[in-house]
Amino acid sequence: MTTYAALLRGINVGGSKKIPMAGLRALIEGLGHDDVRTYLQSGQAVFAAGHGDEASLAAGLTRAIEKQYGFPVDVIVRDHAYLKAVADACPFPAADLEARQLHVTYFSAPVDEARFAEVDRDAHLPEEFRLGDRALYLYAPDGLGRSKLADVLSRPRLTKGLIATTRNWNTVLKLVELTAPR
Template identity: 30%
Template sequence: MSQYISILRGINVSGKRKILMKDLKQSLEKIGLTDVRTYIQSGNIVFKSVNYNANQLEVLLCNSIKETFGHDVPVIVLSDKEWRKMIECNPFIKEDINHLHITLLQSVPEKKSIEQLMQVTAIQEDKIEVIGKSVYMLIKRPYHYTKLTNRVFERCLKTKASTRNWKTALKINELLDK
């Protein structure tokens, strides 16, 4: 049985696309996922599955959420190995944890897309590094001031994106294999 992490984007924000985590958990168990655990209300899910790979799970979860809750929600799924590697590869790990964020991407962006992103963000005081399906961010000001949003990443990198602060990423890491 394989363990996965699913990150949903844009649920329970300002009262929009409301999904209670207990209801989400039940809906995922109905489609055959096991050991489903959630962390906070923003759509962080750890679960096990024997029948599907990460790409299949993204489609399955997206369809299930739309059918059950009526919301078209971007879903990113990583295996536990991918998640752990993402945690280990943070180039800014020695910085203050309060300034660290991670944007997870649905697919690995092309080199030319990364180059475009780096040009767009070159004038920012924030620092980023793209490694695989992750954009590591060092944001010195409060996050809501940055111009480095999911929309910027999606436009430049041509893939779905969802951002979490580093504390949340570490908390999700703790949920693995518990």
């Protein structure tokens, strides 16, 4: 059995796409997965699966959510090793920053620098971003809500063809902890 985190994009935000966490847990259990837990109301679930890969697990969860709740939700599934590698590879001094200043955007597929070539990095300083393995690290000293760079990075033409969902550093670390072997 492998433990995974499912990252659901855009649920329970602003009163739309409401999915109760108890319902999400039941839905994931109904798909045959074990040890299902949720974290916060904003779309993180952890579960153990003995079959499938990240892409097939995400697709199955996406289909089940739409069938159960009547609306589509983008889902990214990642295992513990990947989540830990992302946290360990952080190019910013995470230990010296407040969690609200550091975010990771998880992508459904690899991204390269060419996709973000149009972004004028100097114009947004002291905000910065760096790319990792299917991830983008964002340093926003005033937080995500005030970040002009975050707005630029989330433009549809930069994320075209991808699922992208962002988590603050506390959530990044919590998902590593929750998916760790017991």
